[in-house]
Amino acid sequence: GDSVTQMEGPVTLSEEAFLTINCTYTATGYPSLFWYVQYPGEGLQLLLKATKADDKGSNKGFEATYRKETTSFHLEKGSVQVSDSAVYFCAGEYYGNNRLAFGKGNQVVVIP
């Protein structure tokens, strides 16, 4: 079925390191793709999105490019801060009515 898949496991890295979180999607049509972030004790909030192939979403130093050829929407940031510690979810809009299919999320911990 329609789904998005995130890389397994938490990510721990040092401050100022480069962050990549992989996300791939099933290619049924051309879903809009999103990255949401969840800070400790809070709800999810939109980080960035892309609605068609080759679009690049960016926000707060994070970027992701909608790549049709590899069915991917990987999240990257060049220099992470401790304040970037959170859970990151990839999501795809497949079903109409703005319904989303979420990946399982990745816990990111940035160590000073």
Next chain:
Amino acid sequence: NAGVTQTPKFRVLKTGQSMTLLCAQDMNHEYMYWYRQDPGMGLRLIHYSVGEGTTAKGEVPDGYNVSRLKKQNFLLGLESAAPSQTSVYFCASSSGLAGETQYFGPGTRLLVL
């Protein structure tokens, strides 16, 4: 402008008890959603609504009921709680247009003993 709010923030229930979770949004959004978040499972859609007076089943609807009597409110009910319903519940709302952002509430943590 409060966005999306949820009541209560935390609740403990005994198996078989009932309760209602309330979600309210002040953005005049047509669409509202209830999700549950479990470790290692991401978010799964329980029920959703595309407008006042409408409801529809999502991915995991069993054991839950919903109502959307007013545009700004979306209620999630558990008629007979089970330990498997221990979870964090999130409400979200959106305009419903393709590619639009969903706005999430802060969540309700429910423990069923």
